[in-house]
Amino acid sequence: MNKIYTKEQLEHYFNKLMKELKRIPTQKDINKASREKTRFPSLSVFLNRFGSWEKAKKYYGKDFFNKTKCKNCGNEFVRERKNQKFCSKKCRENSQLKKHKLTWYKENKIKDILGTKCKLCKFNYIKLCKIIPKKFNKRKTISEKDLVDMYNQYKKGNDKKKKEIKKKLKEDYILLCPNHYELWKRNIIEI
Numbered sequence: 224m225n226k227i228y229t230k231e232q233l234e235h236y237f238n239k240l241m242k243e244l245k246r247i248p249t250q251k252d253i254n255k256a257s258r259e260k261t262r263f264p265s266l267s268v269f270l271n272r273f274g275s276w277e278k279a280k281k282y283y284g285k286d287f288f289n290k291t292k293c294k295n296c297g298n299e300f301v302r303e304r305k306n307q308k309f310c311s312k313k314c315r316e317n318s319q320l321k322k323h324k325l326t327w328y329k330e331n332k333i334k335d336i337l338g339t340k341c342k343l344c345k346f347n348y349i350k351l352c353k354i355i356p357k358k359f360n361k362r363k364t365i366s367e368k369d370l371v372d373m374y375n376q377y378k379k380g381n382d383k384k385k386k387e388i389k390k391k392l393k394e395d396y397i398l399l400c401p402n403h404y405e406l407w408k409r410n411i412i413e414i
Contacts, residue, residue, distance in 0.1 A: 233279075336389060
């Protein structure tokens, strides 16, 4: 007499075998397990329930396929969508907040050192000035830690040290007013 398995029971057996193998089982693995272990459902049970082995694999192995690490906290989670990068809404917001805080912090430190005037028109209004990296595609810009060190040296240093730091930052960054920034962004002017 053939035993009738529920989807939950089949999932239990499938997951049990998957944990033993540390991978998604194949048809051969299911056949082997049903011969060696008592009360383990045969491949035909899975095929009758789902129509094909691929459908059964997708149904029970979805957690295995969709596991990924969160870009913010590093915890492993099961994706609900293909392009999901964060385990929760909170992690996504924290990641965006870190990114924006860093940019704002760096901008203010660089503006503090370089001044607030546009390089092209000498427009002087700190809140509207934009900072663009000169070599943004060729190499990484200054890290936050290096910038903090530079800023501290700039505030404590003598005139010679201040000129060196200013020169180093001028190699990487340019201050532009909103008008010139838009022109640069649209490739109307080159800097």
